Amino acid sequence: MNFVILTKDAGLARRIEESLVLCRASGEAFADEIDMLRTLRRKVYDLTVIDARATDAASSAVVTWRQCHSRQDTPLLVVGSFADPATLFQWYEAGATDILSLQFNANEFYVRATRAVLGNARPVDRDPPTLCVGPYTLHKAYCVVELRGKEIQLTPREFATAWLFFSNAGVSLTRAMVAKSIWGSETECVDRTIAQHIYKLRTKLALGAEHGVTLRTVYSVGYRLEVSSSRELAHARFERACARAPFVSTAAHAVLV
Numbered sequence: 001m002n003f004v005i006l007t008k009d010a011g012l013a014r015r016i017e018e019s020l021v022l023c024r025a026s027g028e029a030f031a032d033e034i035d036m037l038r039t040l041r042r043k044v045y046d047l048t049v050i051d052a053r054a055t056d057a058a059s060s061a062v063v064t065w066r067q068c069h070s071r072q073d074t075p076l077l078v079v080g081s082f083a084d085p086a087t088l089f090q091w092y093e094a095g096a097t098d099i100l101s102l103q104f105n106a107n108e109f110y111v112r113a114t115r116a117v118l119g120n121a122r123p124v125d126r127d128p129p130t131l132c133v134g135p136y137t138l139h140k141a142y143c144v145v146e147l148r149g150k151e152i153q154l155t156p157r158e159f160a161t162a163w164l165f166f167s168n169a170g171v172s173l174t175r176a177m178v179a180k181s182i183w184g185s186e187t188e189c190v191d192r193t194i195a196q197h198i199y200k201l202r203t204k205l206a207l208g209a210e211h212g213v214t215l216r217t218v219y220s221v222g223y224r225l226e227v228s229s230s231r232e233l234a235h236a237r238f239e240r241a242c243a244r245a246p247f248v249s250t251a252a253h254a255v256l257v
Contacts, residue, residue, distance in 0.1 A: 001025040001117060006036050006062060007051035012079065012102070016049060019109035033061040040065070045074055046117050052080025057090040064181045066095060067167075068160040075116035079104070133166045134213045134227050136205070145205060152204055157182060161197050162205065165215060165225040174222040198223060 001023050005013050013029040020027070025047075030036035033055060040062070050062065057063060066076070075097040082088050082099070091099055097116045100109060129140040137146040143159035145152045154162060160182050165173070175194055182197075198215060201207065207215045212228035 001046045001113075003027040003047035003049060003113075004036065004039065004045045005029045005049040005051070006033060006054050007031065007049075007079075008054050009051060012051060015106070016079075016109060019104075019106040020113060022110055023114060037061060037065055047113055048074050048076045050076065050078050052078050052082070052087075052091065057087070057094040057096075060094070061180050063094045068164050068181050075113075075119070077109075077113060077116060131163065131166055133169055133225075135211050136166065136213060138163055138166055147206065147211065154201075154204065158197065158201060158204070161201055165201075165223065169213075169225045169227055172218045172221050172224040176222075178222060 001020065003016075003020065003025055005016060005027060007013055007029060008031045010029070013027075017025070017027055028039065030039070031054070048062070048066075050060070055062070066073075076095055078091045078096045078099045079102060080099075081102050088099055097119075098112050100112060104112075131138040131140070135148045138144075138159070139146070140159075140163060143154050143156055145154060145159070145162060161178070164178065164181050175191055178194055198217075202215055207213055209228070214226045214228075216224050216226055218224050
């Protein structure tokens with residue numbers, strides 16, 4: 001088993017590594033989310049561990065990046081001290097497989113981690129995550145978008161961008177949000193790069209008035225996916241095992257740069 005940890009607590013990283021010694025696990029620890037994302041983009045792990053003191057469920061770059069990329073379904077264990085049930089629910093809604101208190105013992109962490117990894121390896125008797133908005137259906141596992149029954153193949157990054165906007169229909173997303181969710185960094189992506197991907201997405205998906213779904217540029221802010229009628233937007237839905245939209249909870253603040 002190989003695992004990755006986001007924490008600023010070197011002692012916690014050592015405790016986790018010692019807990020997994022029985023399964024001959026090897027791990028890497030990161031104190032900064034952006035550094036961790038750079039590694040996640042090129043390397044696959046069996047287990048991801050997040051110290052809740054290092055970030056939070058609502059603004060975690062790792063969480064939003066995982067939600068937009070189809071292959072980032074690695075089990076996620078969250079460790080921390082939680083003052084109220086609402087915080088625990090937020091982490092589960094953000095995709096946590098399991099949550100442990102900081103006072104965990106070695107045996108407890110070993111069992112929870114092993115069960116999470118084995119559970120992820122079993123075949124799942126359900127269809128992959130699917131998102132429907134207007135006449136569009138997005139199939140996350142295959143990076144395919146259906147438009148009125150016609151399949152449109154996208155690259156993984158193009159699909160991740162489409163998933164981000166379609167799962168946040170009606171919400172203005174800043175360029176920084178897009179860069180952070182799709183590229184895993186605000187500094188490695190310039191406006192021109194984002195604009196090029198938006199152009200390709202509009203062209204490939206034929207976004208516009210004809211199909212009732214438009215990807216608009218919001219001056220000095222970023223972009224917003226608009227559905228022509230409020231009725232269609234109300235019926236935008238996740239089907240089966242779909243993750244929660246990453247920015248829904250902050251929609252009221254999404255227009256801030």
